Amino acid sequence: MRVKRITTNLSVPDIQAAKGFYTGFLGLTDEEFNLGWVARYTDPDTGAHVQLVTKDSTAPEDSVISVHTDDVEAAYTEAMESGYEIVHPLTTEPWGVRRFFVRAPDGTIINVVAHHD
Template identity: 40%
Template sequence: MRVERVVPILTVTDVASAVETHRRVLGMSVVMDHGWIVTLADEAGRQLSVMTRDASAAVNPDVSVFVDDVGEALRQAIAAGAEIVHPLTDEPWGVTRFFYRDAGGSVINVGTHAEPSAPQ
């Protein structure tokens, strides 16, 4: 399993205000907007997400880690004895993910983007 991208996530009460602040202070642009979560990036592709409440999980993650094999990541998390706080789920927005809680209490969203379906 290989880590492909790590994105910190800030929980906020007002996504639009948070986005505007990060755009003005850091010069980042919106690259993804689901309403409840927005991801901003700079020209080099470094990213920061802000969210109000996760759309399908009971807890908000503190960071997203995208990997090339989310099933293997889940197996490693279970083998390590990590508490799984959101099960492996194929989300409607095209991500397969699970969450675990680390020893310090942070919630890690581990996911991969679903492969596009082949044309029929």
């Protein structure tokens, strides 16, 4: 699997309540997207970003990071062949990503995702 980017998923109880800290104090100005349960804020000049998550809308558990890859199908096959636990199956989500969740041997849940171009 080729990793293009890794995004930290911060668990917050309320995205709107947390937004002021990340946009005000940290100065992240660009709301890349906000689906109500997940939102990403970025500094457009540096690319620094954070993703806030309340509760994943389709997966049974929340992930702590999102690993963006160029070939999610190959990553899924590799995870299955390696015997890793698949927490959320390979799915094309309504908001336009294809992803699956895998549990690392230490118990960490990782969202492996590819965006459709």
